[in-house]
Amino acid sequence: MPNLSRMSNLELLAKEIIACERCPRLRAYCAEVGRIRVRRYRDQEYWARPVPGFGDPAARLLILGLAPGAHGANRTGRMFTGDDSGRWLYGALFDAGFANQPQAVSRDDGLQLTDAYVSNVVRCAPPDNKPTAAEIAACLPHLEAELGLLPNVRVVLALGRIAFDTYVRLRRAQGHDLGRPAFRHGAEYHFPGLPVLLCSYHPSRQNTNTGVLTPVMWRTIFARARELVDASP
Template sequence: MDDRDAPPPGSPAFPGHQAAACRTVDELDLAVTDCHACPRLVEWREQVAHTRRAAFKDERYWGRPVPGFGPSDARLAVVGLAPAAHGGNRTGRMFTGDPSGDFLMAALYEVGLASQPTSVAADDGLRLYGVRLSSPVHCAPPDNRPTPQERDTCRPWLARELELLRPTLRTVVVLGGFGWQALLPVLAAAGWRLPRPRPAFGHGVRFTAYDPVDGRELTVLGCYHPSQRNTSTKRVTLPMLVDVLRHAAGPAGLAGPRPDGKG
């Protein structure tokens, strides 16, 4: 399609058009950051970036859609909910700069999938091994609650990301019910055969989807989201999250030993 026919960044059709045109994960990550398709989310993310939290008053917020993070040949994808207002929306990196990010990173580090146990800033040197982090919604939503319409408008970004990861992707860990409800239609639309009835979300729920064309299998695991509320009430603990990630990585793991020799 001629670029002159491309919908503008503020159009609901923008994610679908731009995502389909991306041939690499890097192209997709760049395209995501230009999106203005959801007016409520655009207003909120920019308002937060302007007013800022007192603890970060001297920082310049990202204030844009937050792309996925991790290698383009990942075997494991972790799908969350949306960037945090003063986390990813501030730092510009998924699961970075907030307690949820540090909780997840501590678990990934324990399993040998991250180079360090914290995720503080986009330039903190963090590296992920064999795992990529993404979300169904790429803008910080008010009260951490995207609407179903916002989820559906943003869906092409996640769909294309998983399509680009497909040659290497073997497992998906979904953090929370919102991500679960968003992911399953994406997999079905991409041709993955899902169990019937479709499994309901729950911590530790696991199923295998398969491609009827080439027989390839994709394992999907559910895990409670490491939100501050869930971690403070012990709904999800670090050992619980580590256990899910260990199962996702498999007995051989996804990468070699950690640089510190502990993995």
């Protein structure tokens, strides 16, 4: 499928996602966060809607996170944009040659990804960063549709156990026999007929402020993602 057509299909999917109202608890929470705001962003209008995926339609690397940050992507309207997790993610993507700049502060900051696409398990910020099982299940068709429109993906980088479990569940539901893979930082799985699944801790403050995920560990993951992508057909 030519890039142009893939892009317009991804754009159509993005519109569908932005209009999604399947999870009343999450929709109410995002709207409430956008109404109240925090002091440092008081003068900004929050996006406060579901956040679609972002990146290169021809991507070979798909990064799968958990959910938009309440004052990050829920404010800016672009995945991993405007918070600490995004600083970690786009800094690493820049260093590994997947992004034209390390900064991600707003939808019009000029950030472009090459050969990488960023998505989340759920597209609406959940209270305490904890979507329910029903909300994850409700959002799964969006991820499946996105994957279907990203046919060049050769490596999936799952950020955190929930992203890992959700991706594995989706592939099993599609009929793939994956055995019994387990989430572990740095683990990688080469399933027949599927992209390589690479695992990392999520760059949440809870992990980066406590040393669970260090800059060296993070850089090593992206160096490996780069190697896997470059070695892929």
